[in-house]
Amino acid sequence: MNRRSAWLGGLVVLICVAPLLADGPQTGTIDGRVLDAQGAPLPGVTVTLTGPQNTRTVITDADGVYRFALLLAGRFTVRAELEGLGSAELATDLDPGQRRGVDLTLVSAAEEEITVTGEAPLISKYETALAATIPAEITDNVAFGTRAYSAAVRQLPSVVNRSDADSRPSVNGGISTEVGIYVEGVDTSMHRRGGEMRLLIPSTALTETKLESTGFGAEYGRATSGIINSTVKTGTHEFHGEALYIGQNPKWRAPDALELERPDDQINSYETSIGGPLARNRAWFFVSYGRMSDNRIDRLSDGSIVNLSRQSDPLIAKVNFQPRDNQQIAITAIDAPSDAIGLSGNPGDKYAIMNFPLNGRVQTMNWSLGLGASNFLEFKVANREEFVGRNAAEQHPIDPNASPDDPLGNNFRYRDLATGLRHNGPAVRLAEGFNDFPRDQASVSLTSFRGRHEWKFGVDAQAIEFGNLTSIITEFRGRNFDPNLPGGYVTPVNKRVFDPSNVITQSSDFLAVFAQDRFEVGDNWVWTLGIRGDQQTIDNDIGERVNEYTEWVPRVSGVYDVKADGSILLRGTLGRYYHAIGMGIVLQEFSRQNNGENIYEQFAWNRATQRYDRFQRRVEPTFDQAIQDVDPYYKDEISFGADFQVSEKWVVKSRLIASEADNIFHATLQYDDAGRVVRDLRNWSDARREYRGLQLEANRLFRNNWTLRTNYTLSSTKGNINSLNDNFNLNEGLGGVEVGTGLTNATSSPYWFGRLLEDREHLANVIGMKRFVFGRHDLVLGGFLHYASGAPWASHVSTQVRHPVSNQPITTSTFREPAGSHRLPDTLTVDLSLLYSIAMAGNVRAKIGFDLANATDSQEPIAINTQTGVPTPRVASYQRPREFRLKVGFSF
Known part of the structure; x- marks a missing residue:
């Protein structure tokens, strides 16, 4: 390229x-x-x-x-x-x-x-952010919902997952797209939207995962709610390795809430690693290879049972060099391909479900260099690749005697306007095709110690692209799908024939700079003053500049060491954080070429011919509309807290947090002066989210190999928008009259502001681990308890508004009661693990044990249809049923 x-x-x-x-x-x-x-x-x-x-x-x-x-x-x-x-x-x-x-x-x-x-001391006066970590000792010995590293993040303070989706963590009342996801210091966030832990790698390959949720320093940007950085293990001066077989089976899960029949299919997963020296005191290596599965089945609306397990085959390699004491070089490569069937797009039968292969890669080199005793450079170059395919999982044979407009005569999509289900062909809106997300990154660093000052200056540059291929071809619309009826419906309406599209590509460049001074005042104070500038430029599919901005923000942190010995630290932070504009909005709002869904001809159903052959119109954008510029939205945050080193092995942390996200943008359909429907993308002054939280964390290492880690969050998350995409119905169709009620501006009522989906009034996590040593025998017990208040919801229904003069309709949605009027049941999950090992020959140890995820088999509803008030009849709408996983292997 x-x-x-x-x-x-x-x-x-x-x-x-x-x-x-x-x-x-x-x-x-x-x-x-x-x-x-x-x-x-x-x-x-x-x-x-x-x-x-x-x-x-x-x-x-x-x-x-x-x-x-x-x-x-x-x-x-x-x-x-x-x-x-x-x-x-x-x-x-x-x-x-x-x-x-x-x-x-x-x-x-x-x-x-x-x-x-x-x-x-286990607490540091030099830390700017409220930070929590998951050390390797925990991920190696404690069970979580799956073996992927994203599942372990749930134990961290304030982390919330929508609908049990561990790959999309939300932090401090934000949404999942607002979290910066890093691996080896490389930004791996999904740049179509932002956030998302898309690399499927085993937690046992990591030395640590760290969350900086509040007050993170000026070196980080493009994210507003937190930074999650995971670090791959490194080789040491001794050879070491592990091979662990993970046995799974749908039969080894408890019956799910829908009592689906569980097939007896053995899933053979494994995790292996080896590391050690390449050159004594100068070079080391670490390699990990595995196979993982999340072992899931579900049911379609037609009763079909589908295997939704995502299988990943991650390969990780890392080499560290230290040519001299003043140099450090690290080269890391991660290749984590995976494959799964998905239920995106609301499929109504097995021919509408799709296969989503995901190829995720990271390659990075980090070179650190000391210039004397006080100045240190750090260079980094990296490439992040993500390719997501969209393929039909299964297609039925085409009947040569059937009409090409009947379901038996094609493999295209039938969109049921009565139920919202999609049948016969790819259910996902963009149908078959792919999304390609390459990201190149480079940065370089200087840290300079001058007396009691630690100066940092920085620049970070990224070039990202979003390549897309969409192949809808034809879509049939009607009400009450029936594959045996002419036209596929009880009431056929129309079909849309889309012009074929080539691959279209949008691009964006980031440039960020910052300066930061951390300095000590007397024996008690440490202050960190920083400023960050972010610039983003965005070009659409014809290379036209559609957005460009530069924003400067301050970051301030103060720490008071009460006894001047590091045992009691009082902390405060203040800062503004900007969220980068995702590339999804460029595809949908700024494309100038045929993108596979914006040019089509529409044909109405003809009863006489039993075909969709009555031409209605051709929809073809003029591509001459003005570009609607938007600004990135931001979050302002302030926090106060205290850290206590109660004893040599016991730490307690606390933090009060208040934040508000403002100037949020999204696209709606609106009426122009003539009553015509137009697309409107803008920053909405009244679109906002606010968060208030108290976080407590207590970690203790006891005698006799006991470890206990606990945290609790009391919080309130309110607002009127938390969409993961750039489309939203807040303030849509202003000036329109709601059909059926006669209300004007139904989408801008006070009902929209309230508790958001990410709101959990109470969150509590307890992680415990105990190692028993009996001569040559080891027995390690692990446990993880997670409690969360139920997610809020309210009656939110589809509706239609019409212009009082032109009578043009806009289909939208609105609240029938204040947002967050109800809550789903609270959830409690207990994960248990046991691993027994015995010394064999030399330093080789044989291992056998098990994981028991959701040991209590709690299956409370975690998602609900806000129109009907009942959970969608799918397993994914409930907590995952209990799963037994067998572990057998050895280490050395």
Whole structure:
């Protein structure tokens, strides 16, 4: 692709001349001071850092300061030693991109040297955001709804999933499209809309997944509700590996809410990995390969049972190099193809369901370089690929004796205007075809320590495209589908014959810059002041510039260390966050060419000929309408809280959060001055969402290998819009009169504002793990409890409004009662796991165990038809039934 090649060439030049910082820093820093018993700094002390890969040594400066930078995530031991003063040693965990402060005190002894050991504080005064992590210890030993890493995210504070969809997490009252999803510091968000954890990889291949939900720093943008960054495991100085067979079967699930017959089909999944050194103290590797399935069946409206399991075959490879102590190079490649049948588009029979192959890839290289003891560069280049196919899952044979307008004579779609179901052909609106989402990224970084200041400057550039092929060809419309009737309906209406389309491509470029200063004031204060600028340009399918904006936003964070020892931290954040404009709106609103659905001829049903052969009209956009420019919407947020290190192994965090998203845009159908129906895309001044929340988190490591992690969120999410797409019915058809009621402006009533679908008044998570050791035997028990208030809903029905003069109709929807008037039942899920292992030969251990997802088999409704007030008769409308998964394998 010429445009992308030229863009990447320009980025090579950019990297060579612009030493700045970008999204998703992956290397961290451990620094601090070495003091004597009276608190005076000690120069000339030897400080040794021991980590998963190697050991490094530095000498403290005149102020007793030491620093280790360009560190990969992991567990480290810091040891300070000076002749005559003994030694001190502290252990600490470092997250990707984190700065961890570790101060050590050496105590003089009259007769012998003293060694002081312990754990560094588990909370950090240098953290800007409210952050929560999922360490590898949890994902390796605790069961979740599926084995994919997205399922584990549910345990994090304030995370909500619509309809049990783990791949679309929402955070702090936002919607799933507003979350930035990163893997290895690479933005993998689905840029048609935003958000979504689309890479299907096993959680056991990750060293950590981290959520920064509130107050994230100026280095992140394009997202308003939070940042989720997952880091692949790395090799260590010892060879290690694991092979784990995961046995599944639909029969091993409990009967579902619809009591569907469960086939006895064995699903053979597995997860394997191996890692270790390539060159001692200089190079390491990690490779993971697996097969995963979410083991799902469901039922269509005609009673057909469909296997909806998505199978993924992820391959992950990572190599780390450290040519010198002041250099760190990481190269990661992820290839995660998957395939599944889906029920998108409201299919009414098996010929309407579609197959959705998803090919997801990430390739990235990260190069970190130290320039002396105080300046550090980080370069990153990456490519993200996502290709989603849309294929008919099954087609019936065409009867050569049938009319081409009858269902038996074609494989096209029949859209039932009475039921909303789609039959006989692809149910998805765009029918067969594909979506292609390539994304090229590059960034470069400078972090500079100057006295008590930590300066960061950054730039991040991305080039994204959205290629689409739509092949509807023909669509038949009528009421009450019957494949054996002429025209396919009791009441045939019309057919639309669409002009064939070629692949059309839209593109967008991002450029972001930021500057940030984190500085200490006295012994108690740490302030972080940042500013970020985001620029986005969007070109449509003919290369026409349809949108361009530049926005600058402030980010402020303050931390007060009450005792000046890191044990009690008071925090506050303030900032504005802009959401990037997704590429889906470009396809639908700004396309200038035939896109497969915007040019068609319509034919009415002819009773005399029993054919759709009465020509009505040809719909063909003039492509001369003015481009309707929109601005990105934003969220303003403020938070206050406190972190407590109750003991060496016990941390409690709290945060009060208030935010409001404003200036939200969406497209509607409206009337012009002549009463004609026109498309209207704009920012609506009264479209908004507001969030108020209290988050509490308590994590403790007990003696005898006990781990307990808990969090609770009390919140309120209100607003009048939370659509995942850019179409919405709020304020649609203004000036129109509702058919049947005579109401004017039925879509702008006060009923629209209320509790939104993401609102969960109470959220609670408890994760526990206990390891029993009996000589050569290990037994690990894990448990995860998730409680959530039921999702709010209200009567929201389809309706029609007509212009009082032209009588032109607009089909839309409206609320018949205040939004959020009702709630679905609360949900409670308990996942259990057991893994027994025994030492065999050398360091090889044999393993056997099981996962029991939703052990209590709670199957409360989680989705409802807001027109009828009852759940849709599908398994997906209820909590997933209990599943037993067998685990057998070995590790070394």
